[in-house]
Amino acid sequence: MPVVKYEDIERTEVLMEGVKDITVAKVIGQPQGWPDHSLRVFQIAPGGFTPHHQHDWEHVNYVVSGKGTVTIGDETFEVKEKDSAFVPPNTMHQFRNPFDAPFEFICIVPNKGA
Amino acid sequence: MPVVKYEDIERTEVLMEGVKDITVAKVIGQPQGWPDHSLRVFQIAPGGFTPHHQHDWEHVNYVVSGKGTVTIGDETFEVKEKDSAFVPPNTMHQFRNPFDAPFEFICIVPNKGA
Numbered sequence: 001m002p003v004v005k006y007e008d009i010e011r012t013e014v015l016m017e018g019v020k021d022i023t024v025a026k027v028i029g030q031p032q033g034w035p036d037h038s039l040r041v042f043q044i045a046p047g048g049f050t051p052h053h054q055h056d057w058e059h060v061n062y063v064v065s066g067k068g069t070v071t072i073g074d075e076t077f078e079v080k081e082k083d084s085a086f087v088p089p090n091t092m093h094q095f096r097n098p099f100d101a102p103f104e105f106i107c108i109v110p111n112k113g114a
Numbered sequence: 115m116p117v118v119k120y121e122d123i124e125r126t127e128v129l130m131e132g133v134k135d136i137t138v139a140k141v142i143g144q145p146q147g148w149p150d151h152s153l154r155v156f157q158i159a160p161g162g163f164t165p166h167h168q169h170d171w172e173h174v175n176y177v178v179s180g181k182g183t184v185t186i187g188d189e190t191f192e193v194k195e196k197d198s199a200f201v202p203p204n205t206m207h208q209f210r211n212p213f214d215a216p217f218e219f220i221c222i223v224p225n226k227g228a
Contacts, residue, residue: 002186006196028174032200037151039174039198039222060142060153062176062220064196072116082120082178084153086146106176108153108222 004028009041018051021097029114038114043104044068044097052094057113059087061105068103069096079105118142123155132165135211143228152228157218158182158211166208171227173201175219182217183210193219 004027011023022044029038041064044050052071061070067080071094072087079085087093097103118141125137136158143152155178158164166185175184181194185208186201193199201207211217 002189002200002202003184003191003193004198004200006194006198027176027198028200033202034172034174034200037174037222039176058148060148060151062141062153070117075116077117079117080120084118084120084141086116086118086142086148088116088147106220108151 002032004032011043014042016051018053019049021045021048022050026114030111037108037110039106039108040114041104042095042107043102044095045102046097046100048103049096050094052092054090054092055113056089057110058089059085059093059113060108061085061087064104064106066097066101066103067099068105069098070094071096116146118146125157128156130165132167133163135159135162136164140228144225151222151224153220153222154228155218156209156221157216158209159216160211160214162217163210164208166206168204168206169227170203171224172203173199173207173227174222175199175201178218178220180211180215180217181213182219183212184208185210 009025014022123139128136
């Protein structure tokens with residue numbers, strides 16, 4: 001099926017050290033035919049966050065709804081619906097939701113980070 | 115600048131045979147540090163469309179706002195805000211906006227298609 005309807009995506013809780021109140025849905029990746037990357041949709045509940053960590057692949061992000069913050073290196077940016085971010089490889093980063101509504105964003109990674 | 119605010123993206127008209135009433139904004143790509151792919155945001159005005167064509171790279175799509183149709187091979191799907199689509203390489207495809215509001219979507223391509 002080449003089209004994935006938003007209401008059909010399956011969210012699973014992210015169970016990883018340093019994570020609080022996040023779900024992920026794997027939307028487009030190898031099962032759909034994308035050979036080398038994966039598009040996931042993360043949702044961070046109010047008060048939730050991703051680990052403050054780094055790895056040797058990049059993130060390409062696009063905010064679907066709500067707002068939150070993204071720390072990249074030693075800078076923290078507030079991002080909202082329709083803003084984008086690029087997290088370079090080997091750069092400390094963290095997403096946080098200090099607001100009252102869910103913060104939902106796309107995160108695209110190469111297969112080694114999926 | 116690792117964050118691109120939606121209000122700052124620069125839209126340019128798509129001038130290509132078979133295109134009607136489309137703008138594109140190149141949001142994340144080589145200038146931002148993504149080595150091998152590019153994330154563009156297209157906006158199709160009501161009545162507009164992309165060419166009905168094919169090429170040897172894939173499209174990864176995510177609808178930002180509005181709704182429209184995507185034809186992939188011999189099937190046509192209606193897609194709306196937050197739906198996704200995958201257009202395989204070497205497959206005839208076309209995006210159309212038969213509705214009354216702008217149809218805005220992300221289109222990710224490998225560099226050879228950017």
